[in-house]
Amino acid sequence: MACPHLYALEAGFDHAFTVDSSRVTFGHGALAEVGERCRALGMRRVALVTDRRLRALPWFADTFAALHAAGLDVAVFDEVAIEPTDASLELAVRFARDARADGYVSLGGGSVIDTCKIANLLATHRAELLDHVSAPIGRGLAVPGPLAPHIACPTTSGTGSEVTGIAIFDLLTIHAKTGIASPRLRPTEAVVDPRCTSTLPAAVVAASGLDVLCHALESYTARPFTRRAAPAPATARPMSQGANPWSDLGCREALRLLGVYLVRAVGDAVDLEAREQLMWAATLAGIAFGNAGVHVPHAMAYAVAGRVRDYRAPGYPPELPLVPHGFAVAVNAPAVLRRLAETSPARHLEAAALLGADVHGATERDAGERIAAAVAGLMCAVGAPNGLAGVGYIAADVPALVGGAAPQRRLLDNAPMAITPDVLHALFHDAMTCW
Numbered sequence: 136m137a138c139p140h141l142y143a144l145e146a147g148f149d150h151a152f153t154v155d156s157s158r159v160t161f162g163h164g165a166l167a168e169v170g171e172r173c174r175a176l177g178m179r180r181v182a183l184v185t186d187r188r189l190r191a192l193p194w195f196a197d198t199f200a201a202l203h204a205a206g207l208d209v210a211v212f213d214e215v216a217i218e219p220t221d222a223s224l225e226l227a228v229r230f231a232r233d234a235r236a237d238g239y240v241s242l243g244g245g246s247v248i249d250t251c252k253i254a255n256l257l258a259t260h261r262a263e264l265l266d267h268v269s270a271p272i273g274r275g276l277a278v279p280g281p282l283a284p285h286i287a288c289p290t291t292s293g294t295g296s297e298v299t300g301i302a303i304f305d306l307l308t309i310h311a312k313t314g315i316a317s318p319r320l321r322p323t324e325a326v327v328d329p330r331c332t333s334t335l336p337a338a339v340v341a342a343s344g345l346d347v348l349c350h351a352l353e354s355y356t357a358r359p360f361t362r363r364a365a366p367a368p369a370t371a372r373p374m375s376q377g378a379n380p381w382s383d384l385g386c387r388e389a390l391r392l393l394g395v396y397l398v399r400a401v402g403d404a405v406d407l408e409a410r411e412q413l414m415w416a417a418t419l420a421g422i423a424f425g426n427a428g429v430h431v432p433h434a435m436a437y438a439v440a441g442r443v444r445d446y447r448a449p450g451y452p453p454e455l456p457l458v459p460h461g462f463a464v465a466v467n468a469p470a471v472l473r474r475l476a477e478t479s480p481a482r483h484l485e486a487a488a489l490l491g492a493d494v495h496g497a498t499e500r501d502a503g504e505r506i507a508a509a510v511a512g513l514m515c516a517v518g519a520p521n522g523l524a525g526v527g528y529i530a531a532d533v534p535a536l537v538g539g540a541a542p543q544r545r546l547l548d549n550a551p552m553a554i555t556p557d558v559l560h561a562l563f564h565d566a567m568t569c570w
């Protein structure tokens with residue numbers, strides 16, 4: 136087992152980890168299998184959830200044709216909002232309750248898949264949205280039973296939502312992202328067809344690719360599972376169980392692939408090898424973080440995205456100010472990695488090397504600077520905004536950003552050191568620029 140020192144067992148802490156994932160089908164043309172897979176899961180009437188942009192693309196036609204060929208009745212919902220809010224989710228929940236479907240297919244990026252998870256949850260169990268959001272923001276109630284079967288078909292190489300039990304949305308009343316995390320939310324199957332990424336604008340590949348990068352880095356550097364209290368009962372082990380040898384495998388390979396292919400995939404839409412490999416990296420990192428959990432850059436990102444004023448990213452709809460999730464996370468990453476590297480310097484140096492950085496001669500004291508530079512270098516190369524200043528924030532915004540990030544305990548408690556509001560304050564200041 137790798138890194139025996141990191142995973143040294145101690146009395147009072149957990150001694151085991153659990154591996155979960157959706158069933159994954161990955162490959163060129165895999166969307167053609169969706170109909171038969173729905174039938175095998177017992178579906179007769181399918182709620183197909185997508186967004187307006189995708190409905191006009193061949194991936195929607197392929198999916199619809201596959202469902203039709205399998206003899207399924209299909210109800211389509213195409214009004215998913217990019218970066219869903221509690222208000223936009225209401226529409227989807229109403230659709231799901233009225234559709235009387237016995238299963239779901241989601242086709243889209245993380246916004247579509249997350250919307251479908253929540254619509255499935257609230258149509259199956261008739262709960263309120265905040266019932267299952269973790270405290271203190273929501274009521275923290277457990278999901279009471281299984282959901283209807285759900286096949287998730289990602290069209291961006293980023294969120295990993297197709298293999299995780301997490302759904303994120305923007306809670307308008309607190310100007311911050313929050314979410315629901317439960318193994319019950321994990322899609323039954325993921326059908327990953329890398330052809331879908333050939334129609335993505337470069338900026339979307341950049342943002343979603345940096346999200347993959349942060350999933351891998353944060354899962355790899357999370358608090359080790361052996362430093363979290365043992366669950367009682369044993370079946371209550373959290374999905375954010377911390378770094379573990381299973382997740383490490385996916386993280387390392389995802390980081391290596393990102394080092395080779397991210398810049399190529401962003402720069403050239405017809406570099407199909409690069410886009411396919413990026414989709415595979417996204418799948419691996421998604422499975423990894425679904426079993427380890429991310430930490431501080433994602434916690435900070437929820438405030439960065441939720442309090443946006445007027446930033447608009449190229450390649451995204453121009454009507455609304457929006458910091459794409461991958462950019463909202465990545466702008467924090469160099470500052471966080473620089474600060475947290477002392478908790479496992481060898482891992483941080485190894486991650487920099489996997490991304491392609493030359494770490495010969497580097498000592499453990501250099502680990503923070505080396506990994507921060509490797510990440511910032513990739514961000515710069517793919518045209519990401521340069522830190523919080525690059526998405527419109529100034530130093531005076533830091534207290535409000537801390538206020539948005541501090542309640543994200545599920546994420547902050549998965550960090551390898553205690554993250555107090557004072558630490559967050561320093562990190563947001565350091566994240567103003569990345570290079």
Ligand SMILES: [Fe+2]
Pocket residue numbers: 294346350433460464
């Ligand atoms: Fe993410």
